[in-house]
Amino acid sequence: xxxxxxxxxxxxxxxxxxxxxxxxxxxxxxxxxxxxxxxxxxxxxxxxxxxxxxxxxxxxxxxxxxxxxxxxxxxxxxxxxxxxxxxxxxxxxxxxxxxxxxxxxxxxxxxxxxxxxxxxxxxxxxxxxxxxxxxxxxxxxxxxxxxxxxxxxxxxxxxxxxxxxxxxxxxxxxxxxxxxxxxxxxxxxx
Amino acid sequence: xxxxxxxxxxxxxxxxxxxxxxxxxxxxxxxxxxxxxxxxxxxxxxxxxxxxxxxxxxxxxxxxxxxxxxxxxxxxxxxxxxxxxxxxxxxxxxxxxxxxxxxxxxxxxxxxxxxxxxxxxxxxxxxxxxxxxxxxxxxxxxxxxxxxxxxxxxxxxxxxxxxxxxxxxxxxxxxxxxxxxxxxxxxxxxxxxxxxxxxxxxxxxxxxxxxxxxxxxxxxxxxxxxxxxxxxxxxxxxxxxxxxxxxxxxxxxxxxxxxxxxxxxxxxxxxxxxxxxxxxxxxxxxxxxxxxxxxxxxxxxxxxxxxxxxxxxxxxxxxxxxxxxxxxxxxxxxxxxxxxxxxxxxxxxxxxxxxxxxxxxxxxxxxxxxxxxxxxxxxxxxxxxxxxxxxxxxxxxxxxxxxxxxxxxxxxxxxxxxxxxxxxxxxxxxxxxxxxxxxxxxxxxxxxxxxxxxxxxxxxxxxxxxxxxxxxxxxxxxxxxxxxxxxxxxxxxxxxxxxxxxxxxxxxxxxxxxxxxxxxxxxxxxxxxxxxxxxxxxxxxxxxxxxxxxxxxxxxxxxxxxxxxxxxxxxxxxxxxxxxxxxxxxxxxxxxxxxxxxxxxxxxxxxxxxxxxxxxxxxxxxxxxxxxxxxxxxxxxxxxxxxxxxxxxxxxxxxxxxxxxxxxxxxxxxxxxxxxxxxxxxxxxxxxxxxxxxxxxxxxxxxxxxxxxxxxxxxxxxxxxxxxxxxxxxxxxxxxxxxxxxxxxxxxxxxxxxxxxxxxxxxxxxxxxxxxxxxx
Numbered sequence: 001x002x003x004x005x006x007x008x009x010x011x012x013x014x015x016x017x018x019x020x021x022x023x024x025x026x027x028x029x030x031x032x033x034x035x036x037x038x039x040x041x042x043x044x045x046x047x048x049x050x051x052x053x054x055x056x057x058x059x060x061x062x063x064x065x066x067x068x069x070x071x072x073x074x075x076x077x078x079x080x081x082x083x084x085x086x087x088x089x090x091x092x093x094x095x096x097x098x099x100x101x102x103x104x105x106x107x108x109x110x111x112x113x114x115x116x117x118x119x120x121x122x123x124x125x126x127x128x129x130x131x132x133x134x135x136x137x138x139x140x141x142x143x144x145x146x147x148x149x150x151x152x153x154x155x156x157x158x159x160x161x162x163x164x165x166x167x168x169x170x171x172x173x174x175x176x177x178x179x180x181x182x183x184x185x186x187x188x189x190x
Numbered sequence: 191x192x193x194x195x196x197x198x199x200x201x202x203x204x205x206x207x208x209x210x211x212x213x214x215x216x217x218x219x220x221x222x223x224x225x226x227x228x229x230x231x232x233x234x235x236x237x238x239x240x241x242x243x244x245x246x247x248x249x250x251x252x253x254x255x256x257x258x259x260x261x262x263x264x265x266x267x268x269x270x271x272x273x274x275x276x277x278x279x280x281x282x283x284x285x286x287x288x289x290x291x292x293x294x295x296x297x298x299x300x301x302x303x304x305x306x307x308x309x310x311x312x313x314x315x316x317x318x319x320x321x322x323x324x325x326x327x328x329x330x331x332x333x334x335x336x337x338x339x340x341x342x343x344x345x346x347x348x349x350x351x352x353x354x355x356x357x358x359x360x361x362x363x364x365x366x367x368x369x370x371x372x373x374x375x376x377x378x379x380x381x382x383x384x385x386x387x388x389x390x391x392x393x394x395x396x397x398x399x400x401x402x403x404x405x406x407x408x409x410x411x412x413x414x415x416x417x418x419x420x421x422x423x424x425x426x427x428x429x430x431x432x433x434x435x436x437x438x439x440x441x442x443x444x445x446x447x448x449x450x451x452x453x454x455x456x457x458x459x460x461x462x463x464x465x466x467x468x469x470x471x472x473x474x475x476x477x478x479x480x481x482x483x484x485x486x487x488x489x490x491x492x493x494x495x496x497x498x499x500x501x502x503x504x505x506x507x508x509x510x511x512x513x514x515x516x517x518x519x520x521x522x523x524x525x526x527x528x529x530x531x532x533x534x535x536x537x538x539x540x541x542x543x544x545x546x547x548x549x550x551x552x553x554x555x556x557x558x559x560x561x562x563x564x565x566x567x568x569x570x571x572x573x574x575x576x577x578x579x580x581x582x583x584x585x586x587x588x589x590x591x592x593x594x595x596x597x598x599x600x601x602x603x604x605x606x607x608x609x610x611x612x613x614x615x616x617x618x619x620x621x622x623x624x625x626x627x628x629x630x631x632x633x634x635x636x637x638x639x640x641x642x643x644x645x646x647x648x649x650x651x652x653x654x655x656x657x658x659x660x661x662x663x664x665x666x667x668x669x670x671x672x673x674x675x676x677x678x679x680x681x682x683x684x685x686x687x688x689x690x691x692x693x694x695x696x697x698x699x700x701x702x703x704x705x706x707x708x709x710x711x712x713x714x715x716x717x718x719x720x721x722x723x724x725x726x727x728x729x730x731x732x733x734x735x736x737x738x739x740x741x742x743x744x745x746x747x748x749x750x751x752x753x754x755x756x757x758x759x760x761x762x763x764x765x766x767x768x769x770x771x772x773x774x775x776x777x778x779x780x781x782x783x784x785x786x787x788x789x790x791x792x793x794x795x796x797x798x799x800x801x802x803x804x805x806x807x808x809x810x811x812x813x814x815x816x817x818x819x820x821x822x823x824x825x826x827x828x829x830x831x832x833x834x835x836x837x838x839x840x841x842x843x844x845x846x847x848x849x850x851x852x853x854x855x856x857x858x859x860x861x862x863x864x865x866x867x868x869x870x871x872x873x874x875x876x877x878x879x880x881x882x883x884x885x886x887x888x889x890x891x892x893x894x895x896x897x898x899x900x901x902x903x904x905x906x907x908x909x910x911x912x913x914x915x916x917x918x919x920x921x922x923x924x925x926x927x928x929x930x931x932x933x934x935x936x937x938x939x940x941x942x943x944x945x946x947x948x949x950x951x952x953x954x955x956x957x958x959x960x961x962x963x964x965x966x
Contacts, residue, residue, distance in 0.1 A: 034232035035225015037442070039392040040475040044887035047392055075225035102223035106215055109852035112860065113681025114222030115393045115442030121223065144894040147887060149392050149443045150681050152863025153895040154903075155856055177855035177903040 005068050008033070009077025017064055024048045024059035027074060035075035035118045039147070046146035049119030050074050056119075056126045056145075075118035078102060078125065101125045101163045108159035108175065112150030120146045124160045133164055197733045199847065199909045199916030202695050202740075204768065208761050209694045210915060213852040216686045217705055218440065218679070227440045230396040230412045235468040238398075239268055241461055242315035243454065243477065244305040244322050246297035249331035249550040249880025250346070253295055253304070253324060260321040261307060266314040269465045270322070272305045276460055278426045282418055282450050284652045286357075286517035288347050291426060291456035297326070298346055298515035299550050300880040301480030306457035308469045331880050335489075335512045335547035346515065346548040357513045357546040358524040360807060364600045365539030367495075370504030374495035378575045381491050382568035382945045386512065386874040388484035389557055390892055393442020395481060396472040397455045399462035407463065408435045411455050414444040414678045415718035416708045418651060422451035427459055438708035444680040445864070446556035449720045450483055450518055479885035483555030484874055486523055486546070487512040488564040494572045500580045500587045502537035507565065511546040518555035520546045522810060526561025529811030531569055532599035533642035534610040534818050535591035540600045551876045556720065558864060559643065559925040570639035570930030571945065574937060583627075584638050584934065585618050588820075595908070602803025603812055607918070609844030609908035610640060610818035616842035616904040621822040627938060633827045637934025640820045643923030644813035645846075645913065646723030648798040657795035659727035660714035663692065663735045664791045667784050669763075669777035671696055671703045673735075676716030677728040678708045682921050683853040684724040688732045690850060691914060695736035696743070697760025698776050714793065722919035725849065726815060727796045729914030735794025739783075742790060746783040747774075799912075815910045817918045818844040821862065821927035824899075825935040829958060832951030836866050836899040836932060843903070846910040846918030855903040857920040862901050865928025867893035873948055 001016040008031060015030045024041070027033040027050070039045035041060050048059040051073040073081070082099040098106065101124050111117050120143060127134055127142040134142070139160045140153070148156060158175050165172050201207040221227040258270045273294035281287035292303050305322050309315035332338035332346065338355040346355050371377050397411040407429065413419050416436050424431040441448070458471040473481065493506040509527050513520045528542030542565075557563075577587040593599065595608035617638065618624065627636040650658055662674040673692050679685040685705040693700040706712055716728055744755040747765055751758075751772055759768045765779035766772045784790055802812030824838045839862045848854040871891040875883035884890055909916035933944050942957045 028232075029234075033225070034228065037229070037393070038231065039394070039442075040887045042475065042886055042888070044475075045392055079224055098220060098223055102220075106219035106223045109213075109216075109856045111216060111219050111222045112683070112856055113391070113393065113441060113443040114218070114227055115229065115391075115681075117222055118225045140895040140898075144896045147392060147892050147894065149390060149445070149864075149892070150860050151856055152859035152861075152901050153898045154859040154863075154901045155852070157895070175855070176859070176901060177851060177905060 002065060004064055006064065006072060007070065008072045009074060010081065019065060021064050022060055023050065023062040023064045023067060026064040027059060033074045033076050037115055037118060039115065046119045047116050049122050049146060051122050051126060054126060054129060056123045075122060100166055101128065104163035104166060105159040108155050108162050110151060110156040110159035116146055116148045120148060120156060127160070128163060132167055134160065197730060197914065199911065199913065201915065203759055203761060207694065209700055210690050210849045211847065214686060214690055214700055214850050216683055217689050218685065229393055229440045229442050230398055230410050231472050233398050233410055233439065235400055238468040238470055239308040239310065239465060240312045240315055241306055241308045241458060241469050241471040242312060242319050243303050243457065244319040245480065246293065246300060246302040246304055248297060248326055248328050249300050249333065250329040251297050251326040252329060253293055253297065254327055255325045256305065257323040258305065261318040264314065264318045264321060266310040267307060267318045268467065269308040269461045270305065270318065271457060271460055271464065276426055276456055280422045280426050280451060281517055282519060282651060283517060283521050286521055289516050291453045299552050301552060302515065303453040306461060308461040308465055331550040333549055333551060333876060333878060333880060335510050335549060338547050338549050346550060355548045357517055357548050358521050359545045360524050360528065361543040362528060362601065362807060363541040367504045367506045367539045367541040370539045371493060371495045371506065374503050375498035376496045376576060376579055377493060378572045378579065379493040380572065380945060381489070382571065383490065384488045384564035384567060384947050386485060386487035386554070387557065387868045387872040388479060388482055388874045388890070389445040389447030390887065390890060391443030391445060391447055394473050394475055394478045395448065395452055395454055397458040398468065398470045399458040400468040401462045401466055406433045406435060407459055408437065409455060409459055410437045410439055412441055412448055413438055414441065414448045414680045415720065416678055416710055417676055417715050417718055419451050419455060420710045423455065423459060426456050435711040438678050441678065441680045444719065445558045446560060446720065447483055449556055449718065452481060475887060476885040479882050479890065480552050482514065482552035483518055485557040485563065486554040488527065490565060490568045492568045492572050494576060496576055500576065500582050500590050502535055502591050504539040505537055505569065507542040509542065509544040509565065511544060512554065513546040513548055514551045514553035515548060516553040518553050519560070523556065523561040525807050525810040527565050529601060530562035530643065531565050532601045532603060533593050533605060533816060534608065534640050535588065536593045537591070537600060550880055558861065559922045562643065563926055563929065566641050566926045567929040567933070567947065570927065571933050571943070574637070574934040575943065585614055585623065588614060588640055602808055604801050606815055606912065607846060607908035607910040608818060609906045610820065612906045613818055613820035613842035613844055614640065616906060617820045617822040617840045620840045620902060620904055621824065623822060633829055633939050635935045635937070635939030636822055636824050637931045637938055638820065638822050639927035639931035639934060641923060641926035642816050642818050643919065643926065644721055644811065645726040645815040645817055645919040646798070646813055647721040648801045648812040648814065649809045650717055657797045659716050659731040659796040661728065661731045661735045661794045662714050662791065663739055665739060665780055666790060667777065667781045669702055669780060671698055672706060673703060673732065674706045674713045675728055676708060676713045677724050678719040680719045682719070682857060683850065684719065684728065686853065687725050687849055688728060691729055691732040692736045695733060695740055697762065697765065699763045702763060722922045725917055726913055726919060729917060730796040731794040733794065733914055734796065735792045738792035739790060742787045743779055743783045746786040747779055749786065750782050814912050815846065815918045817920065817923040819924045819927055821931040823928065823931040823935045825932060825939055827936060827939050827954065832954035832958070834870060834936060834949055834954060836870065838900040838902065839866060839928065840902045840904060841924050842906050843920060843924045844906040844908045845920040846913045847907050847916035848905050849915065849917050851905060854905055854920045858903040858924040859901040861922065861924035862928050863893060863898050865925040866899060866932060869929040869932045869947060869949055871897070871948065
């Protein structure tokens with residue numbers, strides 16, 4: 001066993017772990033942060049995505065011992081950090097307790113079973129940090145490491161667009177099912 | 191049908207919906223978005239042990255002996271069990287109980303469970319499994335249905351009534367199919383094949399069992415059938431059902447893949463009873479692939495006849511179904527492969543001859559669109575061929591054969607509401623079909639297909655006359671309404687729909703409704719999340735229960751205010767009169783009701799009317815309502831690489847009434863995504879040694895956000911007379927047309943008829959080569 005010092009969601013936590021322990025194991029089993037999910041334990045599904053210094057990484061492929069001193073953000077840390085930043089406005093409703101990306105996912109129906117959502121929301125948050133008005137193709141690309149089996153990704157993409165619109169103070173784009181007449185794709189598009 | 195089951199499709203308060211039919215957030219949305227929601231593997235109990243499963247390395251073998259001594263002696267091991275500890279056979283269908291939790295004398299596929307170990311941690315349990323010595327006598331393995339039929343011995347299951355490795359055979363004929371073919375102006379005939387796919391829910395199967403101090407057992411499991419699991423546990427463990435509590439925590443996707451009782455649930459329970467400690471058993475992703483229960487491979491021969499104007503006169507089908515090693519739901523699959531094809535088109539004669547065969551492969555079972563996705567593919571491609579022969583627009587051909595509403599299918603199923611004609615209109619309009627189909631450049635095409643699916647099944651898995659869906663409601667002076675239901679929310683949002691119904695009926699805000707679901711100690715029985723039954727059946731039960739409470743609240747208010755009950759409106763968390771006089775927070779209205787009627791509670795139930803054809807098997811496929819779907823799929827095919835790029839799917843689905851359009855659209859989009867992915871990418875391949883070709887989420891290619899086409903959900907409402915406020919299912923029906931519509935789009939793009947799934951680049955290139963050779 002090794003003694004590790006990890007900075008998770010703003011708190012420094014000391015714990016003992018085997019040298020081969022993954023960040024996923026430590027987060028779930030030692031720190032009780034079960035929002036980080038194990039879907040495959042092989043780096044295929046993205047359900048264990050966390051942010052490492054703001055960048056999405058797969059916790060199941062990350063050795064805990066190697067990320068000491070780095071800033072680790074799990075899904076549990078997203079909303080509290082957001083709340084700290086807007087501490088002057090006390091939380092009133094359920095929606096205010098959520099980070100804007102979490103809120104957009106909830107509102108848009110992007111959550112079905114919810115198992116992939118922690119990873120998906122963290123990947124989306126990282127995307128919006130570097131590009132606050134991403135094109136649809138950029139969103140698809142940025143989320144392509146997070147498998148979702150429920151939604152067909154449509155409402156997830158709409159949630160990211162919604163978060164982006166919200167951030168920019170724009171009117172929300174209509175969702176696919178809200179459009180009474182869908183325009184056929186033009187011949188010139190690819 | 192009991193009067194209690196009929197509520198009418200109208201909104202409760204003078205015809206206007208206040209909660210339903212509008213986008214509502216999910217009751218568990220915030221918990222899931224923040225990671226607070228607890229799934230089975232997120233639970234941990236003091237003193238908990240971890241279990242692992244030992245599996246067969248052989249596709250078919252007799253077990254001569256098992257030596258567990260070394261495993262038991264390993265430091266940290268607390269329990270080892272084998273088939274001898276759990277000999278009672280079970281199976282979800284009462285007539286085909288051919289499974290045991292662990293192999294008793296025979297293993298029937300690579301991955302069949304042989305032993306289980308509980309230890310202080312997973313690594314120790316794994317190490318102990320490796321110390322178990324099993325003496326196998328390897329038997330010949332049958333890896334295709336043809337091989338299994340040709341070699342009846344050694345039989346995969348000994349069954350005197352059905353020898354020769356036949357799991358189930360169904361042959362049903364309605365009308366004169368051969369006569370229709372003989373007299374037909376057009377007959378299209380051909381072979382089709384479906385390859386087999388799996389659910390691949392992102393959450394692996396997991397079970398946690400706790401032996402309680404009072405002699406009871408609690409099992410938390412990632413299951414979509416809490417009630418059937420409860421029954422199976424009682425049977426296999428030999429415990430009285432009242433001593434067992436089954437709880438489904440948050441569930442990370444299922445799609446039919448968690449609707450059998452699984453080995454791990456029995457093993458976790460047995461190990462907990464033996465060790466006296468909580469035991470968790472989580473399967474790895476690889477184990478989930480072997481547990482399977484996915485969509486059956488089928489080889490299908492279809493002959494479809496029509497007159498000169500394209501009116502169908504007969505459909506004749508022969509299906510060979512690869513069942514894998516156990517029965518699972520196979521009896522139902524075999525019936526569904528024929529029984530669910532008899533709409534949305536009207537044809538006067540029909541025959542299907544379906545045979546499900548045991549093979550030494552992971553068992554197949556129900557997957558979203560159970561049993562009917564494969565036949566629908568074959569049939570809808572043949573309709574496209576027929577339209578081509580008759581030089582008819584494929585949508586026009588389908589319009590000429592509409593079944594219509596309030597009618598009966600050729601196999602005796604009652605059809606009530608039917609919005610299929612409007613589904614065709616919607617996809618035709620939205621896709622620009624008339625202007626574009628047949629006129630796009632080579633490699634670019636549009637295809638259409640339709641389908642019909644059940645909203646629940648009349649016949650419960652085990653015969654009984656008790657309600658199929660039930661709820662219990664309590665409300666009190668706090669203003670909170672609690673709904674208890676056995677219904678499994680598996681991510682589809684059933685708890686949200688039920689909360690919406692209760693909020694609508696009682697006039698409270700949806701946030702004032704708490705749903706307690708899928709806990710056998712607390713909740714009335716519901717049969718589970720399968721056959722697209724929950725909104726229809728439990729929705730009706732929720733209306734039933736809520737109306738009883740509403741009557742009490744209204745009676746108390748009417749007395750207090752000295753007005754007629756009809757003048758009172760409960761809405762938005764307030765009680766008042768329609769004319770605007772009087773206004774009371776609902777909490778105070780509940781105080782009046784609790785004062786007058788004392789402690790408040792009600793139950794609600796639903797049972798299906800007696801339906802189905804008057805013949806053996808006629809009730810299988812009978813449903814209180816059917817949903818209808820049409821898709822148009824747009825593809826571009828790269829003729830150099832053979833890669834089909836699906837660009838867009840227009841999905842028009844008749845869901846009766848969309849109680850929550852966000853959830854309905856999500857089900858439609860998720861269904862179409864899954865269907866397209868099955869047509870283009872997914873392939874549950876078992877190789878010649880019985881091994882899965884790639885049991886990982888990388889090698890089993892799931893469509894990513896980049897591979898998935900744009901999906902346009904076009905909600906069509908037909909307002910079903912018996913559905914809750916007119917609602918029908920949305921979770922499975924919208925998958926069916928994806929595969930044939932895609933195949934038909936490839937034909938529009940290139941003139942190729944693809945009949946063998948999946949449509950890999952290699953198959954496309956071969957077809958292009960044959961086309962070029964035929965043309966030169």
